[in-house]
Amino acid sequence: MSPARRTSRSDAELSALFEFSQVVNSSLDLTVILNTVLLTLMGKLLVTTSVVMLRTGKRTFTIVTGKGIAKGLFKQPLELPSVRTRLTRVDGRYPAPLRDAGINLLFPILSQGKVIGFFGVAEHPKRPLDAGRRTFAETLISIAATAIEKGYSFSEIKTVNRTLDEKVHQLKTLFELAKDFGGILEKDALLKLFTLTLMGQVGTSRYAMCLKEGASIYSRISGEYLESDKQMLFQLVTAPMLSSQVPVRKRYAPLREHLTREKIAALIPLQMQNEVKGVLCIGERLRGSIYSESDLEFIYSLANLAFVSLENSRLFAEAVERQKLENELLIAKEIQRGLLPRTLPQIPGFCLAAANVSSKQVGGDYYDVIPTEDGNWVVVIADVSGKGTPASLLMANVQATVHALVPFGLSLSIATARINDLIHRNTGADKFITFFWGILDPVTRTFRYVNAGHNPPFLMRADGRMERLTEGGLILGIMKTIMPYQEGSVTLGPGDSIVMFTDGVSEAMDAQGVDYTEERLEAHIASRNGADAQELLDGITQEVRRHSAGAPQSDDITMVVLKAE
Amino acid sequence: MSEFKVTIRPRDNNIHVLELKGYLDAHTTPVLEDAFQQMLNEKKYRLIVNCRELTYISSAGLGVFMAFIEDVRANTGDIKLSDMTPKVFNIFDLLGFPMLYDIVPAEEEAAHKFGNNA
Numbered sequence: 001m002s003p004a005r006r007t008s009r010s011d012a013e014l015s016a017l018f019e020f021s022q023v024v025n026s027s028l029d030l031t032v033i034l035n036t037v038l039l040t041l042m043g044k045l046l047v048t049t050s051v052v053m054l055r056t057g058k059r060t061f062t063i064v065t066g067k068g069i070a071k072g073l074f075k076q077p078l079e080l081p082s083v084r085t086r087l088t089r090v091d092g093r094y095p096a097p098l099r100d101a102g103i104n105l106l107f108p109i110l111s112q113g114k115v116i117g118f119f120g121v122a123e124h125p126k127r128p129l130d131a132g133r134r135t136f137a138e139t140l141i142s143i144a145a146t147a148i149e150k151g152y153s154f155s156e157i158k159t160v161n162r163t164l165d166e167k168v169h170q171l172k173t174l175f176e177l178a179k180d181f182g183g184i185l186e187k188d189a190l191l192k193l194f195t196l197t198l199m200g201q202v203g204t205s206r207y208a209m210c211l212k213e214g215a216s217i218y219s220r221i222s223g224e225y226l227e228s229d230k231q232m233l234f235q236l237v238t239a240p241m242l243s244s245q246v247p248v249r250k251r252y253a254p255l256r257e258h259l260t261r262e263k264i265a266a267l268i269p270l271q272m273q274n275e276v277k278g279v280l281c282i283g284e285r286l287r288g289s290i291y292s293e294s295d296l297e298f299i300y301s302l303a304n305l306a307f308v309s310l311e312n313s314r315l316f317a318e319a320v321e322r323q324k325l326e327n328e329l330l331i332a333k334e335i336q337r338g339l340l341p342r343t344l345p346q347i348p349g350f351c352l353a354a355a356n357v358s359s360k361q362v363g364g365d366y367y368d369v370i371p372t373e374d375g376n377w378v379v380v381i382a383d384v385s386g387k388g389t390p391a392s393l394l395m396a397n398v399q400a401t402v403h404a405l406v407p408f409g410l411s412l413s414i415a416t417a418r419i420n421d422l423i424h425r426n427t428g429a430d431k432f433i434t435f436f437w438g439i440l441d442p443v444t445r446t447f448r449y450v451n452a453g454h455n456p457p458f459l460m461r462a463d464g465r466m467e468r469l470t471e472g473g474l475i476l477g478i479m480k481t482i483m484p485y486q487e488g489s490v491t492l493g494p495g496d497s498i499v500m501f502t503d504g505v506s507e508a509m510d511a512q513g514v515d516y517t518e519e520r521l522e523a524h525i526a527s528r529n530g531a532d533a534q535e536l537l538d539g540i541t542q543e544v545r546r547h548s549a550g551a552p553q554s555d556d557i558t559m560v561v562l563k564a565e
Numbered sequence: 566m567s568e569f570k571v572t573i574r575p576r577d578n579n580i581h582v583l584e585l586k587g588y589l590d591a592h593t594t595p596v597l598e599d600a601f602q603q604m605l606n607e608k609k610y611r612l613i614v615n616c617r618e619l620t621y622i623s624s625a626g627l628g629v630f631m632a633f634i635e636d637v638r639a640n641t642g643d644i645k646l647s648d649m650t651p652k653v654f655n656i657f658d659l660l661g662f663p664m665l666y667d668i669v670p671a672e673e674e675a676a677h678k679f680g681n682n683a
Contacts, residue, residue, distance in 0.1 A: 162659070169659050173624045180591040193591050193625055200627030201660060286631065287661055 013136065016040075021143045030151035034065050037144045041119065042067060044140070045133055049102055049122035054152065059083055061118060068122070069101045083115050084108065087134065090120070105129070107141050111149045170298045173201055174305065181309035185316050194306040195219055198282070202291075202299060206263070206283025209270070209307070210234075213277065214314060225258035226281065233279040237267045240296040266291050268300050270307040278307065329389075332362045336392045339399045341369055347377055347442050350492075353533035354560045355541060357504075363556035364391030364433075365502050366399055370406050372439070378406055380437040381454065381500040381560050385430070394431055398423070398476075402437075412439060412450045416473070416485040420452065423477040432477040436469070436500060440492075445564060447498070448489045452476050455503055458522060462495025464529050466522060469498070492564040497536060499525055500562075504555035505540065511550040516543075533563040569593035571600040580611045580676055586618040589626035597626065601633040610642020613675045617648035622656055630666070643667065645675040 020040055024033050034052050042050055051066035051073075060077050063069075081093040088106040090098055102122035109117040119141055123129055129137075177197060184190050199205040209217040210230045216223060226233075232255055236246065243259040243266060246252050259267075263284050270278035280303045285291070291299070337358070344352045354367055364384025371377055380402055384391045401422055405415045416435070423433060436457060438449030451457075453475030456468035471488025473481075492498070501521070508516040524543050528536050537559055544557060569587040576582055583600055587593070604612060614630075630644060637644055645667040649657065657668060669675050 165655070166659050169656065176590065176623055193594075196594055196625040196628030196632065197591075197623075198628070199631040200629070201624040203631060203661070205628075205632060286635075287664060 016044075017139065017143065020140060024144050024147040027147070028151055028154040030148070030155045031065065033144065033147050033151045037119070037140070037148070038065065038067055041121065041137055041140060044136055045121060045129060046127065047121045047124065051098075051101070051103060051120045052117060053078065053120065054117040055083075055115060066101075066120075069103075073097050073101070085110060085113070085115055087138070088118075107137055109141055109145050109148060111145050116145070116149060116152075167294075170201070170294075173197065174298075174301050177302065177305055181305055184309065185313045187310060187313050187317075190306065190309055190313060191217060191219070194302070197302065198299070201302070202282070202295060203285035203287045204265075204283045208262075208264070208281040209278060209303075210281065211270070211278040216278075221262050221264070221281070221283065225261060229255045229258055230279075233267065233281075234276050237269045237279045238276060240266065240268045240300045242266050242291060242296075266296060266299070268296065268303050270303060272308065272311065277311075280307075329362055332389055332392055333358060336362055336395065339396055340367060344369055345371065345377070347440065349442055349445070349565055350440065351533040351563045351565060352561070353537040355537055355558065357541070357553070357557040359387075359504075359553045359555055362389060362392040363387055363504075364395040365504065365556035365558040366395045367500070367558055367560050368399065368402065369560075370403065372406060372409065374409070375442070377440045377442065378402075378437060379440060379500070379560060379562060380435075381457075381502065381558065382433055382435040382437075383454065383502040383504075383556075383558070385432045387555070390431070394423075394427060394433070397426070398433060398435070411487070412437065412448060413485045413487050416450045416452055416476075417481040420474070420476045420481045420485075424480055427477055429478065432475045434503075435476045436472075438469075440562070445492050446489055447492055447562075448487050450485045450487055452485060455501060455506060455518065457498050457500040458525055459490060460497045460499070460525055460529060462493060462529075464526065466526060492562075494564055495530075497525075497533065497561060497563040499536065499540070500560040501540075502556065502558040504553075504557040505544055505559060507555065508544045508548045508557065509551050509554065510547050513551075516547045520547075533561040536563070537561045569596050571596055573600060573603075576613075576676065578611070578676065578679060579609075580613060580679055581609045582613045582615050582672065584615045584618070588621045589619060590621065590623040591625045594623075594625050594629050597629045598632070601629065605633070605636060608640070610637050610640040611679055612637065612642065612644045613672055613679075614644060614646045615648050615672050616646060616650070616653055619649070619653050622653055624660075627657070627660060627662065630662070634665070643679070645669065645678060647672040647675045 023036050027033050038050055038052060042048070049068035051063050051069060053061035053063050056062045056077060059080050061080060062075060062077050063073050065074065076097065078095045078097065085108055090104045090106060098120060103120035104123055106118040106120050108115045109119065180193060181190060184193065195205055198207065206220040208221045208223065208226050210226060210233055212234060216227070243264050246256050246259065264281045265284045266282050268280040268282065269276045270280055282299065340356055344354055352369060356365060356367065364386065366380065366382045366384070368380040369377060382398055384395045384398065398419070401419050405418060434454040435452040436449065436454035438447050440447050449469055449471065451470055451472030456470040459467040459469055461467070469488060469490070471486045473483060473485040506516055506518045506521055521540065524540060525536070528539050531539065540559060569589050572584040572586070574582045574584060581604060585597070589597060634644055647669050648671060649668065654668070657663065662668065667675065667678055669678070
């Protein structure tokens, strides 16, 4: 070779090296870098088979790319007998895949004196590489080494970045859902959003929410088997776990079988204030891969977010329901109050006072003052057994019956019998009414009455003597009338008072649960001789209030006071 | 309230294109669900979802695709996605959707992948 030719050849090699250096250093993509190196080497060395192995352990190397070899060899870790910093010849001690591919020379890739990988080439059997080509290859590789290392770090960073991106996305999803869940109070809408998110983010829509309180929720999973495992799940699952982590013990055998049968892959506790309130069982993912720890963590956060919102929605629904009931009660109370006389009539020569203090619930107390066609007055007081809406309905019934019967001018005894039969026919044996009524003739000043099992009213004479109005018969509603109701009759002189009351007065309890009693009521009335009707009534109301201070009023308090002037 | 719209456009070879426009999040997923449901009801199973004007997709939005894909494939159809912006593609990619769906740069390519056996 002439000197001129030699110079031009080394010029060409130099410019090739320069160009090569520019190409490999301008890229951060490891695949591009390695491919460029491989192809350049193959072109210069005139070989058809080559590989790049990067170090993944002390003596372990993994083929990352190659030409002229089966792709199946890629990513396979290979154990080398020794790692040397110079050109190595492959002998019988080297892994079979390398030898089978014909790779017989390994060029080390060095970075700061350390081997980070090898380029392997298969020499042509008839054209072994001469020293010049080997040196050229070594130069080429040493130029590429930095780029390869950079590219390798870059691909690592890319992996780390992707993991970070995934985390950021999960956080973003959770944040979004926290906002969305917070705005939804309807259970079905909540579950729909939860299902879709689970499906989009995790890749399954099969789940069961086994709950301690309220009905469990099943989505594409039959509750048939899991329902019996609930208690065991609540005890076992205190942190997210895979189904395969359920201990292999005899007591868990049925649970394990059910989880397999329902293809449930993971179990997530639903917690509130550190207490397990339920367990979310989720199905296998459509993508097939198993749940990673990070997946489970995400599902745990997601599920608990949804669970808290579900709880809120349940509590909200309960509150709405309670409010509705309270409103209904309020309406019932109003209707009932409408059945009592709004104002009391003026009866010549007499004075009337009445009060009805209803307890929180709707009650069944009733009083009335009704004029008759012949100028007399019917006065009624009654107490329906029980409380709440049933009692108030029956009370309304009694009120209607009384008003219907009064215009007929029947005798009190017969009219009482009629009411009794009517109530008895239309209600169960457990419903009864204590009932007292009388007819006042303001001209003759007589008061005829029937007492059907009601607390006998007090009649206080002007001189202080106390009488009780007891004539009558059985409580209304217990049985058909067999014995006619007896009528009693009293004549009221000036200053005589009749105090009618319900057991809400005599049985008003104090904070210790002690009744006010009829005895104390009688003593109080006796002490108030001379007071007019309203004063007498107000006095009793105050007394009862004083007695039951601090205790909730459990029953209606109803009184009617009639005083002759 | 975020804006989201689906326009359905038939094209050759019995393929229907769902053009998504706007912000697909928890509030707007019902719109996409309804569109897919309509396709199923009308027995249209060769679907391309053109995401050119899709600006955002939440996990619940991705869930809608998962919810319908099995039914569509059971009827020898497919849902293919096209024309995603890099931002939207990144979300699909993060959650492993490229493993489950054909996601291609252009609608034409998706249509081509369906082949001619309508």
